[in-house]
Amino acid sequence: MSYQRIKWMILFLPTVTIGLWEYVRHQWLMPYLSMEAGNWLSPLIIYIVSITVLRGLFQMMEHTRAALDQERIAKGKLEERQQLAGELHDGVAQSLFLLGVRLDQARRRFDQPQVVQLLNDLSRTVSEANHDVRQAIADLKQAPRQEGAQTSSLEARIQAMVPLAGVKVDVDWQLEDDIFSPSEQAELLACLREALLNIHKHARARSARIVGMMNERGWQIAVEDDGSGYNRDDLEQPGRFGLRITAERAQQRGWTFDFERVDERTVFVLREGKHHG
Template identity: 70%
Template sequence: MSYRWMKWTILFLPTVTIGLWEYVRHQLLMPYLSMEAGNWLSPVIVYIVSVTLLRRMFTMMEHTQSALDQERMAKGKLQERQLLAGELHDGVAQSLFLLGVKLDQARRRFDDPEVQKMLNDISRTVSEANHDVRQSIANLKYSPRQEDIGATSLEYRIGEMIPLAGVKAELDWQLDEGLLRPDEQAELLACIREALLNIHKHAGARHVTISGSEQDGEWQVTVQDDGKGYDERALNDPGTFGLRITAERAELRGWTFALRREEGWTRFILTGGSRHG
């Protein structure tokens, strides 16, 4: 039922109800029902019909309004993300590109091997920073809607992110996605993306495994690699922005985040559910 029909039904239903009641009362019930009793029954009947039929319509209208409010909020957030992406592109990304051009010019001007090595290292760092900024711009420009999240499984979307690790990766996904709301799924995907990017940039790994499992309402997601590794102390390193953001995301959601080095594997672990929410 459309919003317009709901409004007209709410306006006319009490009138139609009382009209029908008065017709039936005067044509059929006058010999059996006194005028006083009929007058008392009129508001009662209108109330019963209103509660029975209109209450459902009010609920539908509330749901419709709630959906509109959520859509409006999502649109506002998307506009903010687009604005931020534009500022990053016009500011940081352009500056990094120009810095890369200047470094290339400097490499052609200096023949000293030490200077060349230093410039190459700087150029590599600038290139990585430029890649990260452009990845951030792409992420900001794409804000998955809840209906999109629900239409594609977590396992499928994680499988699409596997190339970010830069090495062969296996996916063992046994997690019931019903344990996570759409917004929590989006946060979990962002955390897994950060883990895979860290493996690609820092770990030097040959194998990666992503697993998701649940037991008794508690779920756990683990991203592990056989690279050179890092431990929980890395979270205190001022340069590990991604890991610290992941830890903050987990804390805000009531999840547990752990980073461990065990038996030659680095394990990036997120745990949540009934005992963590």
């Protein structure tokens, strides 16, 4: 039922009710019902209609109005996201593209191996940053989630990031949301996002797994993949700064971060507190 129709029903229903009552009363009930009794029954009937029918109509009106407000908010957020996407595209993305072109030109002009290697690393870093920015632009152009989704569980938000890995990812999440503060949840999601992007860019994996669980020392979160592994020296290359940033995030929060190879699987681990094992 539309919002306007509900309002008109609320306005007219008491009038129609009392009019019908008075008609029935004077047409058929006068021989059986005294004037005083009829006068007492009139407000009683209005009260009964108010607490039954009108109360339900008011609840319907509130729900309809809330839905309209949510739609208006969602539309406003979508417009803001699209505006931000346009600004990113016209600013950061175009600048990164131009920087990549200039690096390619510089790479063709120098023949020293060390310079070429450095330019290759810089070009790869710019390419990855450009990919991330364009992915953010694509996400911003999509309609934002409803308010209920924005306040959804941590597991649901992790599930929403799974496509970033580019492979099948199983999620085994046994942690309660309330063990993390809102700021810790934001940091945790940023770390997991980097782990999934690392799988997509470097692992050459076929599948992955995210496990969140409690043990005797506190919570532990692991992201595992069956990819080709890694060389620790590679993590120090200019193009592989994401994991170093993740380690710094963990250190600032007092967490432990490990990135290791275990049983032919690459394991990205975050643990509560500064401990190992």
